[in-house]
Amino acid sequence: MKSNRVEYGDTLVELAAERPELVVLDADVAKSTGTIQFKAAYPDRFVNVGIAEQNMIGMAAGLATCGKLPFLATFGVFSSMRAVEQLRNAVCYPNLNVKVAGTHSGLETGEDGATHQSVEDISIIRSIPNIRLLVPASPIATHALTRLAAEIEGPFYLRFGKADAVELYEAGEEFPLGGSKQLVDGTDATILAIGNMVEVAVDAAKLLAEEGIKVRVLDMYSLKPFDEQAVMKAAKETKALVTLEDHSIVGGLGGLVSETIAGKVCVPLVKLGVKDVFGRSGTKSELFELFGFTPKAVAETVRSLQ
Amino acid sequence: MAARLRQDTIKMIYNSKSGHPGGSLSAADLISALYFYKMNIKTEDPKWADRDRFVLSKGHAAPVVFAALVNKGFIPREELWSFRHGNGSLQGTVNIKNPGGDMTVGSLGQYLSVSAGMALAGKMDKKDYKVYVMLGDGELQEGQVWEAAMAAAHMRLGNLVGILDNNRVQMCGMTDDVMSIGDIAAKFRAFGWKVVQIDGHDMEQIVDALDAIPNQPDAQPTMIIADTIKGKGVSYMEGTPAWHGGVPTKEQYEQAMRELGGEYEIK
Numbered sequence: 001m002k003s004n005r006v007e008y009g010d011t012l013v014e015l016a017a018e019r020p021e022l023v024v025l026d027a028d029v030a031k032s033t034g035t036i037q038f039k040a041a042y043p044d045r046f047v048n049v050g051i052a053e054q055n056m057i058g059m060a061a062g063l064a065t066c067g068k069l070p071f072l073a074t075f076g077v078f079s080s081m082r083a084v085e086q087l088r089n090a091v092c093y094p095n096l097n098v099k100v101a102g103t104h105s106g107l108e109t110g111e112d113g114a115t116h117q118s119v120e121d122i123s124i125i126r127s128i129p130n131i132r133l134l135v136p137a138s139p140i141a142t143h144a145l146t147r148l149a150a151e152i153e154g155p156f157y158l159r160f161g162k163a164d165a166v167e168l169y170e171a172g173e174e175f176p177l178g179g180s181k182q183l184v185d186g187t188d189a190t191i192l193a194i195g196n197m198v199e200v201a202v203d204a205a206k207l208l209a210e211e212g213i214k215v216r217v218l219d220m221y222s223l224k225p226f227d228e229q230a231v232m233k234a235a236k237e238t239k240a241l242v243t244l245e246d247h248s249i250v251g252g253l254g255g256l257v258s259e260t261i262a263g264k265v266c267v268p269l270v271k272l273g274v275k276d277v278f279g280r281s282g283t284k285s286e287l288f289e290l291f292g293f294t295p296k297a298v299a300e301t302v303r304s305l306q
Numbered sequence: 307m308a309a310r311l312r313q314d315t316i317k318m319i320y321n322s323k324s325g326h327p328g329g330s331l332s333a334a335d336l337i338s339a340l341y342f343y344k345m346n347i348k349t350e351d352p353k354w355a356d357r358d359r360f361v362l363s364k365g366h367a368a369p370v371v372f373a374a375l376v377n378k379g380f381i382p383r384e385e386l387w388s389f390r391h392g393n394g395s396l397q398g399t400v401n402i403k404n405p406g407g408d409m410t411v412g413s414l415g416q417y418l419s420v421s422a423g424m425a426l427a428g429k430m431d432k433k434d435y436k437v438y439v440m441l442g443d444g445e446l447q448e449g450q451v452w453e454a455a456m457a458a459a460h461m462r463l464g465n466l467v468g469i470l471d472n473n474r475v476q477m478c479g480m481t482d483d484v485m486s487i488g489d490i491a492a493k494f495r496a497f498g499w500k501v502v503q504i505d506g507h508d509m510e511q512i513v514d515a516l517d518a519i520p521n522q523p524d525a526q527p528t529m530i531i532a533d534t535i536k537g538k539g540v541s542y543m544e545g546t547p548a549w550h551g552g553v554p555t556k557e558q559y560e561q562a563m564r565e566l567g568g569e570y571e572i573k
Contacts, residue, residue: 054449
């Protein structure tokens with residue numbers, strides 16, 4: 001197994017051979033974010049700015065105005081919050097070709113505790129014009145979506161967790177911008193999930209299938225642009241919607257789905273995620289148990305809607 | 307030319323009934339020297355890859371930069387009169403979409419970082435352009451400036467030139483009263499910069515300081531600390547926070563034009 005953040009770093013090494021203008025910026029967390037491999041492979045194209053995220057975003061903007069293709073990575077709390085005004089004004093407003101990764105997102109970050117667990121990044125980033133927001137669930141998805149971000153001009157934000165991720169896809173699977181992936185089909189309910197929660201949703205669907213409850217599972221990897229069509233289809237074809245995210249239920253995937261269906265279709269919707277509270281220290285499995293991010297807890301919610 | 311830029315600045319602000327005259331007038335001589343003497347730029351090719359760059363980190367001095375871009379020939383003159391208007395191409399701050407605009411600016415403290423990124427790109431690509439970035443003294447209160455100052459020295463961005471419009475006035479008072487920045491020259495030296503101190507209204511000193519910077523991408527970055535007077539050239543605006551932002555009345559406008567040697571007519 002491999003984490004998505006390490007796959008991101010590996011994909012950048014691969015891309016660097018094809019794109020001489022690609023550079024990687026780091027705020028001295030490359031050992032954690034997974035871009036350390038890039039430093040080893042391309043030391044002249046790797047820029048460590050020290051522990052200074054605001055300057056990192058600004059320098060990336062300046063590099064982009066001169067034709068460079070800057071990719072950067074730091075913990076999601078810093079890329080989406082410490083440096084958010086830099087991202088808004090120096091990158092997104094001029095629509096510059098800067099690619100930002102937020103790693104260690106969600107409660108999955110575990111022992112480091114609430115200060116390092118970004119559970120607000122999606123709602124913050126998606127409110128900024130011009131930026132695209134992607135949340136890969138597995139290494140294959142990470143590889144495809146990192147390459148996609150390099151191909152399409154303009155700002156991107158990629159959200160990664162910390163832990164190793166189960167592979168859900170076959171090599172060569174395509175992930176178009178604004179798309180989604182249906183991993184399981186059913187009509188009794190739809191679980192819409194992102195990132196590390198897609199695996200949990202698939203496992204919940206398996207538990208429910210044993211009881212005869214047929215659940216559709218959608219991986220909503222592209223939050224901006226968002227696959228509204230898939231959401232509307234699920235809202236019409238299945239009896240209930242459940243959103244599942246390692247993120248606050250305020251303005252995240254749950255918020256997005258609510259905004260999509262509001263005023264258009266009448267369907268029960270339950271938003272599972274971090275319920276407007278901060279996280280805490282603990283192992284990933286302890287925290288997932290505590291916050292209801294287990295197949296059993298998700299299955300229970302779906303069952304209650306039948 | 308500096309007098310022309312000052313006249314256009316006041317005309318733009320009087321016409322749009324909005325803008326920041328004080329910090330535009332203090333910067334006029336420096337901007338004039340950059341655009342009409344020093345910078346290697348091509349009006350027929352504004353995005354020329356080897357051009358010198360200019361970034362206005364103290365973004366609200368936009369009128370004087372727009373005036374320079376118009377007088378240089380990047381932007382048609384009539385666009386000055388739609389500055390800050392809902393249908394105009396000239397926003398409250400310089401935009402990368404404006405011909406001759408190298409960066410979209412407006413948020414204090416951010417653009418020494420952006421300029422360092424531009425300088426780093428030039429150094430990586432072995433180009434010999436320079437990146438000029440103008441900061442305000444009040445702006446140095448923003449912490450990000452010092453992140454960028456540290457990085458520029460550490461990365462030896464000898465092609466990065468900071469120009470400090472040291473007018474000692476900020477929105478709500480004198481800089482020393484609001485939040486003293488202390489010995490600015492000593493601070494930049496301590497961060498690893500080469501520091502030059504000049505009178506920012508003495509054209510000979512400005513030109514000498516700009517000419518003295520060697521063409522060495524791998525060297526200390528340079529900070530030109532230019533002592534200036536906020537509102538320079540219009541007696542009632544000089545040295546006062548009252549004219550950081552503000553619009554002259556008809557009488558004040560006419561007095562300003564008389565003092566700057568300009569005509570009243572807006573054209």
